[in-house]
Amino acid sequence: xxxxxxxxxxxxxxxxxxxxxxxxxxxxxxxxxxxxxxxxxxxxxxxxxxxxxxxxxxxxxxxxxxxxxxxxxxxxxxxxxxxxxxxxxxxxxxxxxxxxxxxxxxxxxxxxxxxxxxxxxxxxxxxxxxxxxxxxxxxxxxxxxxxxxxxxxxxxxxxxxxxxxxxxxxxxxxxxxxxxxxxxxxxxxxxxxxxxxxxxxxxxxxxxxxxxxxxxxxxxxxxxxxxxxxxxxxxxxxxxxxxxxxxxxxxxxxxxxxxxxxxxxxxxxxxxxxxxxxxxxxxxxxxxxxxxxxxxxxxxxxxxxxxxxxxxxxxxxxxxxxxxxxxxxxxxxxxxxxxxxxxxxxxxxxxxxxxxxxxxxxxxxxxxxxxxxxxxxxxxxxxxxxxxxxxxxxxxxxxxxxxxxxxxxxxxxxxxxxxxxxxxxxxxxxxxxxxxxxxxxxxxxxxxxxxxxxxxxxxxxxxxxxxxxxxxxxxxxxxxxxxxxxxxxxxxxxxxxxxxxxxxxxxx
Numbered sequence: 001x002x003x004x005x006x007x008x009x010x011x012x013x014x015x016x017x018x019x020x021x022x023x024x025x026x027x028x029x030x031x032x033x034x035x036x037x038x039x040x041x042x043x044x045x046x047x048x049x050x051x052x053x054x055x056x057x058x059x060x061x062x063x064x065x066x067x068x069x070x071x072x073x074x075x076x077x078x079x080x081x082x083x084x085x086x087x088x089x090x091x092x093x094x095x096x097x098x099x100x101x102x103x104x105x106x107x108x109x110x111x112x113x114x115x116x117x118x119x120x121x122x123x124x125x126x127x128x129x130x131x132x133x134x135x136x137x138x139x140x141x142x143x144x145x146x147x148x149x150x151x152x153x154x155x156x157x158x159x160x161x162x163x164x165x166x167x168x169x170x171x172x173x174x175x176x177x178x179x180x181x182x183x184x185x186x187x188x189x190x191x192x193x194x195x196x197x198x199x200x201x202x203x204x205x206x207x208x209x210x211x212x213x214x215x216x217x218x219x220x221x222x223x224x225x226x227x228x229x230x231x232x233x234x235x236x237x238x239x240x241x242x243x244x245x246x247x248x249x250x251x252x253x254x255x256x257x258x259x260x261x262x263x264x265x266x267x268x269x270x271x272x273x274x275x276x277x278x279x280x281x282x283x284x285x286x287x288x289x290x291x292x293x294x295x296x297x298x299x300x301x302x303x304x305x306x307x308x309x310x311x312x313x314x315x316x317x318x319x320x321x322x323x324x325x326x327x328x329x330x331x332x333x334x335x336x337x338x339x340x341x342x343x344x345x346x347x348x349x350x351x352x353x354x355x356x357x358x359x360x361x362x363x364x365x366x367x368x369x370x371x372x373x374x375x376x377x378x379x380x381x382x383x384x385x386x387x388x389x390x391x392x393x394x395x396x397x398x399x400x401x402x403x404x405x406x407x408x409x410x411x412x413x414x415x416x417x418x419x420x421x422x423x424x425x426x427x428x429x430x431x432x433x434x435x436x437x438x439x440x441x442x443x444x445x446x447x448x449x450x451x452x453x454x455x456x457x458x459x460x461x462x463x464x465x466x467x468x469x470x471x472x473x474x475x476x477x478x479x480x481x482x483x484x485x486x487x488x489x490x491x492x493x494x495x496x497x498x499x500x501x502x503x504x505x506x507x508x
Contacts, residue, residue, distance in 0.1 A: 006358050006378055008333035008396055013094045014039055015134030016122040017055055019142065019225075020090040022173040022201035027086040028055045029076050031102065032094040046402050047173060055092075056080055073104075077111040077119060088118045088142070088206050095126045118206075120145055132224040132308070133336060135172065139201055140228035143209055147236065150210035157214055164263045164270070165195040167215045167233075169241075170226025171202040176311065176395045177409050178202065178222075184411035185221060188246070191279075192256065192272055194263070200229070213237045217262045221245055221410060223310045224334065240265070246410050247314035248418065249286050249322055252279075279412045286415035289423070290322050298426050299324040304365050306331040306353070306375040307394025311409070313344040315374050315393050318418060320348035325422075328368050329353055331361065369477050372425045377401070387476040391425035457483045458493040466496050478503075 013030060017039045020028040030037060037057040044053055058076040077089055091108055108121045123141055124134040150156045166189055171182045182199060189196055197215035198204060212218075218233060218241035220226040230241040240262045246252040253276045260272045280287050289295050303325050305316045312332045319325040330345040331353035332338075338354045346352060353364055362382045365373060373383045373390040377398045383390035392401055393409070408414040459467070470478055485502035486494050 006396070008356050008358070008376065008378070010131040011095060012124045012126045012129040012131065012134035013092050015129070015131040015136075016090065016092045016124060016138045017043075018131070018135050018173050018175075019138040019201050020088075020092070020122075021053055021055060022171075022203070023088070023142070024203055024205045025086050026054065026088045026090065026206060027080050027084050028090045028092050029058050029073070029080065030055060030092040030094060031058045031073055031104065036094055043173060046397070046399055048402065048404075054084070054086070073107045074111045074114075077107075078114045081115040081117050086117050088120060089115070090138075090142075091119065091121045093122060093124065093126060118145075118149075130336075132334065135225045136228045139169075139172075139225060140232050142206060143200070143212065143229045144232055146206055146209040147212070156210055159214070160216055160266075161195060161197060161214050163195050164193065164266075164268050165197040165215045166259075167197050167212050167218045168199045169218050169220050169229050170222045170224075171199055172225055173202065174395075174397075175222070175225070176308075176393075176397055176401060177407060180403075180406055180408040181221065181410040181414070183406070184408035184413050185219070185246075187413075188256075188411045189219075192259065192275060193270065194259065213239065215239070216266055216268075217241060217259070219259075221310075222308075223337065223340070224308055245310050245314050247311070247414060248318040249280055249284055249412075249415050251314060251317065252284075252411060252415065284412040284415040286322065286419040289419045290324075295323055295419075295423070298423070300326055301372070301426060302326050302328045302368070302370040304329045304331075304368060304370045304373050304375070304379075305349070305393075306333075306361055306373070306379055308332060309334045309337050309341050309344075311394040312375075313341055315418075316345045316348050319374070319422065323422060326350070328370055329364060331355065331364075366480065369480065372422075374422075374425070389425045391421040393421070457486055460493055460495050462496050463494050463499055466499060 013032070017028055017030065020026050021043060034057065037055065040053040040055050043049065056076060058073050073091070077091065080086070080089060091104055093104055104121050108119050112119050120142065122138050124137050129137065147156070168182065168185055171178050182202065186196055198208065198212055200209070212233060218230045218239055220230050220241055220243040222245065223243065227243065230243070233239045234241060242255060242258045242262060244251060244255040244258055246255040256272050256276055260270055263270050303319055305312050305319065305327055307315070309332050312330060316327050316330040320327050327349040329351040330349040332341045333356040334341065335354055335356060341354065342352055353361070355361060358378050361379065365379070365382055365388070366386055370388060373379050373388055374393045375390060376394050376396045377392055378396060380390040380392055407417050409417060467475065467479060482494060482499050482502040485505055486498055491498055
């Protein structure tokens, strides 16, 4: 039944493939039935990559089931080693290989005899891990593998870089605005005099992973991908890491101050306070916008925030702390990291919802009736049905969330993008109303179906026409209040008379 619903985070093999395809000259072999290779299409469409996605499916069919998989899998690995000459081939398990109880580790050992490249089995449990957890684990595993390999050969470089330097960990394929965020983070590091030692996994070579310990610290901008690798490097080499997401004026400043603390603890002598003040006053328009009449008009407006941990937590803080907007509900689908999320947002919202059930989120939004939603593409669809504007802040995402233009969410330029998103989202409802008054809408037809099956009500033709006369930005609320009135009184259908009775009774 779970497959009947949209999913916030995909299966584990998607996370593994996101990491392997992000690295340069790494190929993935996915052991699965034909049809499970939709990742190739998804990545090509969304990332608009000029090159073919480096993923090959080792298909499971009736012949494989009859004879066994080892010969076919090993043949595919050795063939791709010859054809592509990669540095690394990652054998990616799937739910199918788990169900068949395939000994993939043995397949890898067999393939390593005949291949020139490294061959690695992604060590992820497809029954326990989601896409994001698997991506985090796969990245850590690849980093650990090449650090151990370099150590064994005596090729680990000694000492740190001469100037303060950083590894940016977690920028990956199919990440929400990851490419733009990476550009902004590089610019931010250059502005404060910190060299970028490496960015992983996106665009990095696995052969250069041995140089990671040369950096002074690691920066993990997204909580979902990169923390496990940073923890490993901390345990192995004592490397500190900064995991404060620089999203919004306050958190960006806090992240920079943490970097200052880490650099000075290792012999540096830096003070970024003047830089923070200058950026806040002159580069970021968000601080000015929060004091403007436009933002003050939003004070007290109600919003719902939902997404992954990183973006949902950051957006909740921005709305509440920087713009004076009431966050009536903040939620995330990253259930494995529930405690962290609650700790981050509880102070800034009225209600916290941890769920990966799209229907439950939709029903909660319908119940709360916020002025705006900030969520994923799934909440955007919910908002369309409820006539509530929605700004997309997190994956799951659509092709429109991979803009060709420069739109980071992190850093000081990111504060400007977020401010625009917030303002435009809240003013959309009034814009729709004006379009109805002066013409321009395709239709004024009202969706008379609720978000859940049990909220369906029959409307007479006359009642629907009357409902259509109500301005669009309040029509959805009046419709829901009227349906609640009718349901409480066991009315079989809603008539014009019922609408007026509901208005008198509950002020609909």
